[in-house]
Amino acid sequence: xKLFEYEAKSLAxxxxxxxxxxxxxxxxxxxxxxxxRMGGEVVVKAQVLVAGRAKAGGVKFASKPDETRxxxxxxxxxxxxxxxxxxxxxxxxxxxxxxxxxxIVQDRANKCQTVLASDQGGIDIEQVAKEHPEKIVRQRLDxxxxxxSFDARSVALKLGYAGQQLLSLADLLSNxxxxxxxxxxxxxxxxxxxxTQEGRFTTADLRLIIDDNSLFRHPEFxxxxxxxSSEVTPLESKARERGLAFVELEGNIGIxxxxxxxxxxxxxxxxxxGGNPANFCDVGGGxxxxxxxxxxxxxxxxxxxxLVLINILAGxxxxxxxxxxxxxxxxxxxxxxxLVIRMVGTNQEEGRSIxxxxxxxxxxxxDEAGKQAVLGGAG
Amino acid sequence: xxxxxxxxxxxIVQGITGNQGSFHTRLMSEYGTRVVAGVTPGKGxxxxxxxxxFDTVASALEAGDADASVVFVPAAFAKEAAMEAIDSGxxxxxxxxxxxPSRDAMVVMAYAKENxxxxxxxxxxGVITPGETKLGIMPGNAFSxxxxxxxxxxxxxxxxxxxxxxxxxxxxxxCLGIGGDPITGLNFVDVLKMxxxxxxxxxxxxxxxxxxxxxxxxxxxxxxxxxxKPVAAxxxxxxxxxxxxxxxxxxxxxxxxxxAAAKIESLTEAGVRVAEVPSDLVKLTREQVPQLRQ
Numbered sequence: 244x245k246l247f248e249y250e251a252k253s254l255a256x257x258x259x260x261x262x263x264x265x266x267x268x269x270x271x272x273x274x275x276x277x278x279x280r281m282g283g284e285v286v287v288k289a290q291v292l293v294a295g296r297a298k299a300g301g302v303k304f305a306s307k308p309d310e311t312r313x314x315x316x317x318x319x320x321x322x323x324x325x326x327x328x329x330x331x332x333x334x335x336x337x338x339x340x341x342x343x344x345x346x347i348v349q350d351r352a353n354k355c356q357t358v359l360a361s362d363q364g365g366i367d368i369e370q371v372a373k374e375h376p377e378k379i380v381r382q383r384l385d386x387x388x389x390x391x392s393f394d395a396r397s398v399a400l401k402l403g404y405a406g407q408q409l410l411s412l413a414d415l416l417s418n419x420x421x422x423x424x425x426x427x428x429x430x431x432x433x434x435x436x437x438x439t440q441e442g443r444f445t446t447a448d449l450r451l452i453i454d455d456n457s458l459f460r461h462p463e464f465x466x467x468x469x470x471x472s473s474e475v476t477p478l479e480s481k482a483r484e485r486g487l488a489f490v491e492l493e494g495n496i497g498i499x500x501x502x503x504x505x506x507x508x509x510x511x512x513x514x515x516x517g518g519n520p521a522n523f524c525d526v527g528g529g530x531x532x533x534x535x536x537x538x539x540x541x542x543x544x545x546x547x548x549x550l551v552l553i554n555i556l557a558g559x560x561x562x563x564x565x566x567x568x569x570x571x572x573x574x575x576x577x578x579x580x581x582l583v584i585r586m587v588g589t590n591q592e593e594g595r596s597i598x599x600x601x602x603x604x605x606x607x608x609x610d611e612a613g614k615q616a617v618l619g620g621a622g
Numbered sequence: 623x624x625x626x627x628x629x630x631x632x633x634i635v636q637g638i639t640g641n642q643g644s645f646h647t648r649l650m651s652e653y654g655t656r657v658v659a660g661v662t663p664g665k666g667x668x669x670x671x672x673x674x675x676f677d678t679v680a681s682a683l684e685a686g687d688a689d690a691s692v693v694f695v696p697a698a699f700a701k702e703a704a705m706e707a708i709d710s711g712x713x714x715x716x717x718x719x720x721x722x723p724s725r726d727a728m729v730v731m732a733y734a735k736e737n738x739x740x741x742x743x744x745x746x747x748g749v750i751t752p753g754e755t756k757l758g759i760m761p762g763n764a765f766s767x768x769x770x771x772x773x774x775x776x777x778x779x780x781x782x783x784x785x786x787x788x789x790x791x792x793x794x795x796x797c798l799g800i801g802g803d804p805i806t807g808l809n810f811v812d813v814l815k816m817x818x819x820x821x822x823x824x825x826x827x828x829x830x831x832x833x834x835x836x837x838x839x840x841x842x843x844x845x846x847x848x849x850x851k852p853v854a855a856x857x858x859x860x861x862x863x864x865x866x867x868x869x870x871x872x873x874x875x876x877x878x879x880x881x882a883a884a885k886i887e888s889l890t891e892a893g894v895r896v897a898e899v900p901s902d903l904v905k906l907t908r909e910q911v912p913q914l915r916q
Contacts, residue, residue: 349724351804351834351872354731386728387736427725456871457723459698474865488869492861503802503869504776504831507858511882512899514861523862525869528759528777529642556778556785558747558761559645588781589761609782610901 244453244464245292249332251451254426260418261445265334274315277333278308284336287314289321289328292474294450297366299323304336326474337445342435343402344368345416347423349430349454350383356423358382358394358416362402364435390420408442415444427457478522482541486534487524489541494519496620497542497551497580499535501526501560509554512609518617521548529559535568536575543572543579552616554609555586562586562594570601581619585612624795624823625771625816626714626740627690629754634682634712635660635673636703637694642718644670646694646759653762655755658688661706679710692716692748692757700744701726708739716757717743717807721871727805734807741807745870746799747777760784760797768793769822770907773813774829775800775836775872779858783829783900790904792914795823800836802870810840814849825852825911827903828894832859833873833880841888852910855889856897857882 246254252262264281267290268274278285289301296302301323305311311333321328344364350357360380363371372379380401384390395413404412415436423431430452437447458465475483482489488503492510496518500506503525510520522545526538542551555565565586572578585606586594595605606612633650637643638660648671651657659682660670666677676682679691691712695703700719707715708730715734722744734741742749748758753767760777764785772787772794774780784797798813800806810828817823830837837857844853860882862868864875875881886896895910897903908914 349804352839354728354805356725356728386725386732424725427723429724454724456697456721457725460723488867490863490866490868492863500778502776502778503873504774504779504829504858505782507776507831507862507868507873508779508782508856508900510862511858511860515899520861523866523868556782558764558778558781559759587785588764608901610899613899 244455244458246451246453247290247292247330248288248449249290249330251449252446254451255418255422255446255449258418258421260415260422261443262449263334263337263445263447265332267330267332268315269330271312271316271319274331274333275308275312278305278311281335285311285333286336287311287318288332288334289318289323290330290332291323291326291328293324293326296323301328337437337447338440339435339437340440340442341438343438343444344434345419345436346430346432346434347420347428353383355386356384358384358390358398360398360402368434384420389424390417392417395420412444415446422451426451427454427460428452429454478541478545482524485537485541487526487538487541490523492520492522494521495547495549496616497521497524497545497548498554499524499526499538499542499551500554501528501530501556505554505556509552509609509613512613513552513617516613516617518620521545526560530564532564532567532571535565536571539569539572540576548580550581550583550616550620552612553582553584553586554612555588557586557588557590560588561590562588563590563597566594566597569603570597573601583612583616583619585609624751625813625820626749626796626798627755627757628751629654630656631690631755631757632656632658632688633757634658634679634688634691634707635694636679636691636707637696638662638670638673638675639665639668640694640696642759643694647671647673649762650692650756653756655757658686679706679712683710688712690714690716690757692718694718697721697723701730704730704741705733708734708737713738714740714742714749716746716748717741717801718746718748718759719743720745722803724803724805727803731805731807742798743801743806745803746801746806747780749796749798751796752794758799764788765797766793769795769824770827770911771795771817771820771823771825772797772827772829773800773810774798775802775831776829776858776870777802779829779900783827783856783903786901786904787827787907790908792904792907795820802872804834804872809836811843814840814843818850823851824913825854825907827907828853828855830855830857830885831870831873832857832862832868832875832882833870835880837885838888841892841894844894845892853894854897854903854906854910855894856900856903857885
């Protein structure tokens with residue numbers, strides 16, 4: 244789950260991580276008031292969960308409160324990569340001697356967290372990483388011991404700092420690591436950390452993504468949706484609220500299956516045969532009739548869908564439960580779209596006889612089902 | 623015995639009194655797995671399908687020896703359950719549990735490495751040696767004994783492909799799910815290293831999916847070490863959009879990383895034959911192994 248910059252910064256400040264002075268505004272006038280109270284020059288930043296806001300015009304500078312109001316008004320009207328800007332952060336502008344990139348990422352290949360750091364921070368960091376990988380400092384962290392103080396000092400040293408500056412940058416990095424531990428950060432990233440004219444450090448930007456699997460440890464975040472509304476379609480959020488793994492795609496053939504790999508393979512198969520899948524929908528292992536019914540109702544409710552392909556390989560899941568779910572939909576809301584059903588495995592005969600008695604036919608092979616769905620969907 | 627587990631392997635089920643734990647304990651026992659004890663804190667002294675339940679792994683081992691563990695413990699407690707198994711010397715530890723925080727998984731993997739313990743999963747269907755034993759939740763009837771090893775990141779897709787192989791008379795030596803999470807114990811390369819030395823395996827079917835770089839790593843290993851056994855592969859998620867998690871926590875394309883196209887390309891360069899659709903794996907496997915040609 245992604246947090247907004249202002250949220251991440253408020254958590255960071257509680258841990259003693261230095262951030263520029265500022266405040267959050269939902270309207271141009273509020274933004275102006277914040278500037279009035281702080282004085283000086285400010286930066287007005289769009290609060291969005293997608294990355295790349297600076298390049299999309301979501302970050303602007305202002306030297307007078309009236310200007311801040313105008314800039315806030317421009318930014319609050321923006322949609323950045325589809326995400327509407329609802330809040331801006333108005334912060335004191337900190338003149339930078341240098342911009343540093345600090346990131347603590349989940350390193351899948353090494354099964355640990357790894358620090359990525361560079362003294363060439365800023366909006367072009369991705370290009371730096373691509374063209375000058377040697378400019379990125381990497382420090383793997385032992386999962387059991389975590390970040391030790393010398394790990395942090397080692398990074399600061401490699402970034403070219405010495406003396407008091409080395410110690411204070413190491414301290415900041417250690418605190419970012421604490422933030423990632425306390426909130427189960429899948430990603431903690433500050434780009435940039437600004438080295439001020441006076442040689443101090445402050446986190447001018449901060450991103451925090453919480454590992455979704457850890458949300459049970461963070462009840463304060465459990466209530467909110469895990470993804471920004473711009474990244475989730477209404478149908479997706481409806482399906483996920485009801486416990487389905489669901490992703491909407493562009494086509495017209497609805498797909499339901501059990502198991503993420505099997506559903507992905509079913510989508511690929513339909514594409515391979517020239518069809519166009521409308522969604523990814525995994526009812527999960529051991530799904531009961533209700534879950535299957537929910538899935539079918541949601542998938543057939545999409546206007547784009549012309550046909551629904553159900554691919555079940557029952558292991559823990561039972562074919563009779565799947566069949567009952569389909570029949571339930573038929574009786575309660577009706578089958579609104581033609582169905583192609585492939586269903587084999589546990590309790591196959593029971594499941595098939597339930598469907599047959601309702602006049603619904605069932606196929607054995609996945610290839611056959613894929614081909615039939617594409618034929619039906621094209622019609 | 624083929625890699626990791628065989629007929630002789632004695633198994634402890636952690637979380638045996640839960641829904642999943644008790645259900646699959648019964649199925650494992652029916653398949654022939656030697657489930658010798660179960661562990662659920664606070665339920666010591668009871669029985670599940672006739673199998674004695676203990677409060678700790680250590681007390682289970684005092685009552686009778688065991689080799690391996692299968693963990694069904696809920697995500698919030700799975701880290702410590704796995705560490706308890708590692709502490710007691712059980713090996714391998716098969717973690718069926720889904721939804722374990724990545725940080726917890728990292729700690730388990732580091733602790734296992736220190737202790738020389740093999741972890742399968744988490745978020746895995748487990749491992750089966752067809753005809754001998756299964757440590758996991760896969761439906762036994764999809765598999766049959768033979769000489770093809772199946773290694774996979776997905777559960778149902780493994781059953782799909784193994785069942786097709788079985789249907790065509792091609793048996794399997796081992797079928798193992800490495801798990802659908804971002805952080806897992808065994809990865810493809812680890813399993814390929816075991817298969818390399820395994821006299822019971824003639825060829826390999828590798829089932830990958832989008833996200834991470836486990837397939838690319840496998841391709842590099844196959845190419846650089848001139849892997850001596852033929853490998854056929856299938857990668858799920860060719861049509862998956864970037865930035866969306868496709869069910870599995872680990873199945874997500876981030877930026878340009880983890881795409882099916884990149885994985886297929888590196889596998890093909892390594893001499894692996896990549897199937898367009900899952901059912902083609904049967905044909906490819908038959909072509910690659912002279913003894914299987916009809």
